[in-house]
Each structure stands twice: as structure tokens, then as C-alpha cells.
Amino acid sequence: MGDGGDPERLILPEPTHVGFVTHDIKRAMAHLQQYFGIGAFTEMTPDYSNKRCYGEPEDFQTQLAFARVGNMVYELIQVLRGRTIYQALMKEHGEGIHHLGYEVSDLARWAMAYKAVGIEPIMSGERIGLKWAYFDTPEIIVELLERTPEGRVV
Amino acid sequence: MANKVDPEELILPEPSHVGYATVDIERSIGNFKKYWGIESFVKMVPEYFNRKYYGEPGDFRMQFAFARVGNMVYELIQVLEGKTLYGDFIKDHGEGIHHLGYEVSDLDKWIEAYKRTGREPIMSAERVGLKIVYFDTPEITVELLERAPEGKVV
Numbered sequence: 001m002g003d004g005g006d007p008e009r010l011i012l013p014e015p016t017h018v019g020f021v022t023h024d025i026k027r028a029m030a031h032l033q034q035y036f037g038i039g040a041f042t043e044m045t046p047d048y049s050n051k052r053c054y055g056e057p058e059d060f061q062t063q064l065a066f067a068r069v070g071n072m073v074y075e076l077i078q079v080l081r082g083r084t085i086y087q088a089l090m091k092e093h094g095e096g097i098h099h100l101g102y103e104v105s106d107l108a109r110w111a112m113a114y115k116a117v118g119i120e121p122i123m124s125g126e127r128i129g130l131k132w133a134y135f136d137t138p139e140i141i142v143e144l145l146e147r148t149p150e151g152r153v154v
Numbered sequence: 155m156a157n158k159v160d161p162e163e164l165i166l167p168e169p170s171h172v173g174y175a176t177v178d179i180e181r182s183i184g185n186f187k188k189y190w191g192i193e194s195f196v197k198m199v200p201e202y203f204n205r206k207y208y209g210e211p212g213d214f215r216m217q218f219a220f221a222r223v224g225n226m227v228y229e230l231i232q233v234l235e236g237k238t239l240y241g242d243f244i245k246d247h248g249e250g251i252h253h254l255g256y257e258v259s260d261l262d263k264w265i266e267a268y269k270r271t272g273r274e275p276i277m278s279a280e281r282v283g284l285k286i287v288y289f290d291t292p293e294i295t296v297e298l299l300e301r302a303p304e305g306k307v308v
Contacts, residue, residue: 011191014224018172018254020293031292035271037165070168071225097251097294100172119189138185140174140251 004105007113012142017066017073017101019143021086025063025078028095032067032074041065042154045080048125053083055120060084068154075101085123085134085141099134099141107131107146127151161263164271166296171220171227171255173297175240179217179232186221186228195219196308199234202279207237209274214238222308229255239277239288239295253288253295261285261300281305 005013022028025043032038043065051058060082067074077098079086089098104110111121114135122141124133129151135142145151159167176182179197186192197219205212214236221228231252233241243252258264265275268289276295278287283305289296299305 005191009191010189012223014226015172018169018251022293028293032294035164035268035273035291035293035296037160037163069166072168093247093250095293096247097254100251117188137189139176139182139189139249142189 004103007104007106007109010113010117012102013104014071014102015100016071016103016145017075017143018097019075019077019099019101020096021077021079021090021098022095023078023090025065025076028076029065032076036069036074038067038069038074041067041076044153046125046127048127051082051125052121053085053123058083058123060123062086066154073101073154089141099143101143101145104144104146107133107144110144159258161258161260161267164267166256167258168225168256169254170225170257170299171229171297172251173229173231173240173253173255174250175231175233175243175252176249177232177244179219179230182230183219186230190223190228192221192223192228195221195230198307200279200281202281205236205279206275207239207277212236212238212277212279214277214279216240220308227255227308243295253297255297255299258298258300261287261298264298 005011029041045063061080063078063080065076119135121133122136129148132145183195199217215234217232217234219230231240273289275287276290283302285300287298
């Protein structure tokens with residue numbers, strides 16, 4: 001199933017994570033442990049490079065917590081500083097599921113394919129082994145991730 | 155990837171669907187076809203019985219559209235009539251991902267287990283081959299589904 005989809009025809013693979021934005025990641029983790037039975041989260045504050053938000057360089061920092069259950073990863077996100085697309089959602093909708101994440105094999109091709117239909121990346125960054133970008137797709141915001149083995153978390 | 159699932163300890167399996175609430179299911183289907191590459195959705199307006207909304211008899215009816223991609227099913231929901239969680243969600247938050255769905259083998263045991271933590275079912279219904287119940291878990295609304303083979307859609 002992990003076929004990476006087809007950027008030329010905009011066929012996404014199956015989603016591999018659900019991104020949940022929160023003001024209080026400790027509370028959210030505790031609730032997912034209590035009511036979803038998730039044993040342990042892997043917490044991280046990644047050192048991203050090439051950070052951009054709404055087309056401009058931006059020095060955001062986020063606290064993340066990841067837990068895998070079968071094929072799906074829960075990603076919890078709390079903003080530590082800077083402008084992000086997460087605050088915009090929280091202001092309008094409150095805390096909640098913010099995006100679905102998809103692992104792809106060639107992020108640059110996807111960015112070109114979305115551009116061809118008028119959809120721009122709204123936030124992006126890189127760290128060792130991982131490049132990611134959010135696209136302002138209608139209905140649900142899509143995060144695409146191009147990962148090498150050293151970029152793997154859970 | 156097989157992991158322990160246990161109602162007594164509230165350990166949920168991996169989520170098997172994402173429930174998306176929309177006010178215009180045809181527009182959403184069009185967008186998922188265009189930007190996610192989903193070729194076709196299975197549409198249905200189920201004949202539910204034993205409908206309940208916050209413990210009271212319910213009279214809701216919904217238009218659904220389902221599409222599977224790998225392990226995950228996208229469920230689009232438009233309310234046709236009656237009071238529903240989806241209508242409440244759209245009023246409070248706008249359209250968006252409303253819940254995650256989990257397939258379980260013994261719904262009654264789960265209802266008892268959530269009750270012990272003070273969580274009551276907030277909406278429930280049955281149709282041939284399927285019982286569904288929503289719980290107002292903190293952070294993310296959970297839908298549990300107990301399905302017989304004839305209740306399978308995609």
C-alpha cells in the first residue's frame with residue numbers, strides 16, 4: 001500500500017498520520033493515553049531548516065508528540081513560537097484534527113503538480129532525513145512528507 | 155503491526171476511517187476526486203433504527219459517501235434531517251474532520267468500559283449488519299463500529 005501515489009495525476013497514497021493541534025500537549029497526551037490506550041508518545045522539538053510559512057521565511061518552533069497504532073500515527077502539535085498555520089486553525093475552529101499526512105517519494109514533483117492546479121505550499125520545513133510541506137487543498141489540509149530512513153520517528 | 159485491543163483497558167485498535175462533515179457532499183466528492191485522486195465514492199443514505207442523540211430518540215438522516223485508500227476509509231457526511239453531532243460540529247467549528255472511526259468486536263463491552271470513566275454514548279444507531287456509537291472522548295470524538303460482513307461498505 002505504501003506506493004507513494006502518483007503526483008502527475010494527483011493520486012495520493014493512503015494517509016499515514018493524523019495531525020492534531022492543541023494548546024496543551026501534555027493534557028492531550030494524557031487523554032489519548034487514558035481514552036485511546038496509547039502507551040507512550042515520542043516527544044520532539046525538531047530543529048527545522050528552510051522554514052517557511054505562507055510563502056515567507058518564518059522562525060517557528062513546535063513541540064510534537066508521536067504515537068503509532070498499526071498503520072496510523074497520531075501526531076500532536078503545540079506551537080512554541082513563531083507564525084504557523086496551526087494558530088490560524090485554532091483561532092477559527094479551536095483545537096482539533098488539523099491535517100492528514102501522506103508519505104511521498106518525490107515532494108518536489110508533488111509541489112509542481114499542486115502548483116499546476118493553483119495550490120501553493122502554505123508551510124514547509126526540513127530536518128535530517130525529512131522534508132515536509134503543507135498544501136492548502138480544499139476540504140482537508142494535506143501534509144506531504146518525503147522521508148529517508150533517518151527521518152523516521154515511530 | 156497487530157497490537158493489543160482491549161475494551162477493559164480502553165485500548166483502541168488503529169483508526170479505520172476519518173469522518174468528514176460537510177454541508178455540500180457533492181462539492182466535497184468533487185474535490186476529493188480532483189485533489190486526492192479518489193476515483194469513485196460509494197454513496198448511501200442508510201435506513202437506521204434505534205437512533206439516539208444524547209440519550210434521546212433521534213430522527214436523523216444523513217447522506218454518506220465512502221472511499222477506501224489502502225487501510226483508510228474516507229467518510230463524507232452531509233446531514234439531511236434531524237439533530238446530529240455533525241450538525242453541531244459544523245455550527246461550532248465549520249466543516250472539517252469530525253471524528254475517527256474504529257472497528258470493534260464487542261460494542262457493548264466498550265460502552266460499559268467508557269461508562270466506567272464517565273463517558274456516555276452521545277449518538278448511536280443501527281442498520282443491517284452494523285451498530286455504531288459515538289463517544290465524547292476528550293480531544294477527538296470517537297466512533298466505534300461493530301460490523302457483520304453484510305454491514306461492510308468499502
